[in-house]
Amino acid sequence: MKVSSYFQRIHFIFEQTKRYNPKEVLTLRHIVMMMVSFVSVSIFISCNITNKVNYEYISNTKSDTLTLDKINEIITAIEEVHPNIYADVGKNSIDSAINAVVIRNEGVLLNNADFTLEVRSVLDLLHYADPHLVYYPNIQLRPGDYNPRKYAKRIPRFPFDLFNINDSLIIKTSYAEPLQKGDQILEINGHKAEDFAKYTYSEWRSVGGNIIQMQSQLVYDELFNIKINRKGKEQEVIVKPIPYAKWTGERLYQSKLIHEYKTGYTKILKFSSNTTILKNLKKGIVAAKENGYENYIIDIRGNPGGTGYKLEKILSLLSPKDSLLYMESQIVKVSPRSVNDYDFLKNHKIGELVQLPDSLIIKHIPLQEDLYQGDMNYFVLIDKSTGSTAASFANIIQNNNIGLLVGEPLAHNALMFGDVTKVSKYQNMIVSTMQYNEYTRSKDRQVYPDIYIPYVAKEFIQEHDPILRKTLEYIQHPKENNLMK
Incomplete structure (x- = not known):
């Protein structure tokens, strides 16, 4: 299981034990691990509300200190399980960053969010090497005779999801009038947008309102006074928070025909319920072909991953090949956690790096010929998140010449690590336990788009989806558009 930044971007791992059919894409073990990781993080990101929130239970008290011993404990916890955390940064640089943050915070009391932010001034150097590595705060509640977990789940969420473009927070989806898609958040209850943006990870192009709220823990009020920029005009609106139980979010998948450009389109927000995604994508491709369309867009921008179950069937819709090149090798660090997953590691010492035997690696993805939907020009929309x-889906598409990638490069080392575990050290942490070496087109194993379209904040304020619009214009007039990388 390979999970990318903050909320577990789960990478599909093909069969890694002889107990299962080698044609199965995801083992039972990884399905269970995926579910455990998802549930553990859902405690943080979900706010299932059935009753009115009592705000007297919510606290933002500065009650913790950050010491050298605490940071060293956090670093040691990472080193114990991560196979190559210093892939792009030397330990000396980490030690220097640790000394700086300890000196800066000597004797300073911090709340959960700021404790996390200060620790991240060190860990973000490692996050660049592995975007799966994420450190996030517990919800801070007042002490008392009540169940903290119960009240943590009652916290209402901001009534919107956001685009994060160079620290400009622009509404992606609104769940409360009069907020609209494209509104730029300037302030919320007196806190400027940059006050919220500094708590999130800059490469997260799409971020849920509840996520940015929980990371910053700045605003828990019963009303939100929000200053916005709507197409160049500033205004203030007052909205109520929404209970998570009433929040539906975007559909995980949707297909449509864009007749003006003679193009089919499927949005996959997350690889979840892949059986339904398979049916939905197939239906969309069939409809496009019946209309005589030759181009199809698969939009996985902001898609954090999910399960790899039946992903080989989804890929079978797109390619006539017998199999697709996928994984070259995998490396795991021997630890008490990994020994429980792989019996062969019991013969190795704790801390040792071990390459998985070829029998446990799926080097090629087997496809089903009967699922192939015929020739089509595929364009896959990607972004940093x-x-x-x-x-992996984007990389497989590009490396096997199935279609073109459109958008911006993936996060640095987006393919390299995964199979995460949750570690609790003062706050919460997600740490990779496996290093992956996927076959890629580029020598540095990074994923770059074939057609580069950057995110520009002012464009998202003026129109709903400039990236999609530019992609469609390229499809319609490829020779007139200078978008190729």
Whole structure:
């Protein structure tokens, strides 16, 4: 299981034990691990509300200190399980960053969010090497005779999801009038947008309102006074929070025909319920072909991953090949956690790096010939927050010449690590336990688009989806558009 930044971007791992049919894409073990990781993080990101929130239970008290011993404990916890955390940064650089943050915070009391942010001034150097590595705060509640977990789940969420473009927060989806898609958030209850943006990870192009709220823990009020920029005009609106139980979010998948450009389109927000995604994508491709369309867009921007279950069937829709080149090798660090997953590691010492035997690696993805839907020009939309399973999907498409990637490069080392575990050290942490070496087109194993379209904040304020519009214009008039990388 390979999970990318912050909320587990789960990378599909093909069969890694002889107990299962080698044609199965995801083992039972990895399905269970995926579910455990998802549930553990859902405690953080979900706010299932059935009753009115009592705000007196929510606290933002500065009650913790950050010491050298605490940071060293956090670093040691990472080193114990991560196979190559210093892939792109030397330990000396980490030690220097640790000394700086300890000196800066000597004797300073911090709340959960700021404790996390200060630790991240060190860990973000490692996050660049592995975008799966994420450190995030517990919800801070007042002490008392009540169940903290119960009240943590009652916290209402901001009534919107966002685009994060160079720290400009632009509404992607609104769940409360009069907020609209394209509104730029300037302030919320007196806190400027940059106050919220600094708590999130800059490469997350799409971020849920509840995520940015929980990371910053700045606003829990019963009303949100929001200052926005709507197409160049500033205004203030007052909205109520929404209970998570009433929040539906975007559909995980949707297909449509864009007749003006004679193009089919499927949005996959997350690789979840892949059986339904398979049916939905197949239906969309069939409809496009019946209309005589030759171009099809698969949009996985902001897709954090999910499960790899039946992903080989989804890929079978797109390619007539017998199999697709996928994984070259995998490396795991021997630890008490990994020994429980792989029996052969019991013969190795704790801390040792071990390459998985070829019998446990799926080097080629087997396809089903009967699922292939015929020739089509495929364009896959990606961005920096396309991760894990989605990142691998994009890489497989490009490396096997199935279609063109459109958008911006994936996060650095988006393909390289995964199979995460949750570690609790003062706050919460997600750490990779496996290093992957996928076959890629580029020598540095990074994923770059074939057609580069950057994110520009002012464009998202003026129109709903400039990336999609530019992609469609390229499809319609490829020779007139200078978008090729």
